[in-house]
Amino acid sequence: DVKVTQSSRYLVKRTGEKVFLECVQDMDHENMFWYRQDPGLGLRLIYFSYDVKMKEKGDIPEGYSVSREKKERFSLILESASTNQTSMYLCASSPNSGGYYNEQFFGPGTRLTVL
Amino acid sequence: GQQVMQIPQYQHVQEGEDFTTYCNSSTTLSNIQWYKQRPGGHPVFLIxxxxxxxxxxxxxxxxxxxxxxxxxxxxxxxxxxxxVGTYFCAGPHSNTGKLIFGQGTTLQVKP
Known part of the structure; x- marks a missing residue:
């Protein structure tokens, strides 16, 4: 079974702090994604990566950056956390077969609260 | 931009009743995926x-x-x-291939 793990289930940070959210997948998937989930807004894509050291902006990249130094690991960075970044963050991975259309496997999520 | 809309947003049913959720895209999709998210859980691919x-x-x-x-x-x-849970549909963006998720339909079932 594909396993996607995230470094924390719950995280509380203060405004202005730098926050790192880590995601690791064990199925050698090429594609990895970071979403945030807010009530009534569904899943919104922040960033994704289709290869090591490659990254592309999603729909809401402002205030975030990412890093993918190894194939299995995709990190989301909040350079200076703000209260409007309080949310559930979900990481996902998918295999690559000519596109990004394949099913995505999600991690358990990190619920981040910024005070 | 390209959108994927789902209705209804919420549905409460009595156990044993049927349930339907609808997904509409503003553009033609190459495929559509469905996911289920249990309360407190993460989305899981269905089909x-x-x-x-x-x-x-x-x-x-x-x-x-x-x-x-x-x-x-x-x-x-x-x-x-x-x-019980939230059901999401998702379709790939016609240009980028990124999945666009609908807002989800949350189903409550009364026993």
Whole structure:
């Protein structure tokens, strides 16, 4: 079974702090994604990566950056956390077969609260 | 921009009743995927439909992809309390291939 793990289930940070959210997948998937989930807004894509050291902006990249130094690991960075970044963050991975259309496997999520 | 809309946003049913959620895209989709998220859980892939007019069944769940490949539905027959959760549809953006998720339909089942 594909396993996607995230470094924390719950995280509380203060405004202005730098926050790192880590995601690791064990199925050698090429594609990895970071979403945030807010009530009534569904899943919104922040960033994704289709290869090591490659990254592309999603729909809401402002205030975030990412890093993918190894194939299995995709990190989301909040350079200076703000209260409007309080949310559930979900990481996902998918295999690559000519596109990004394949099913995505999600991690358990990190619920981040910024005070 | 390209959008994927789902209705209804919420649905409360009595156990044993049927349930349907509808997904509509502003553009033609190459495929549509459905995910289920249990309360407190993460989205889990259910199925992918690719062909125009395709119908697939998983036990009490029936998935349809419209003839024009712009809409889809998920129908649950005789709901059970284990069906509780939020159901998302998702389709790839026509240019980038990134998945665009609908807002989800949250199903509550009263025993």
């Amino acid at each position: 992918q439909l690719v062909k125009s007019g395709e119908v697939k069944k998983q036990k009490r769940l029936t998935f349809q992809f419209g003839e024009a490949k712009k809409n889809s539905s998920l129908h649950i027959t005789a709901t059970q309390t284990t069906d």
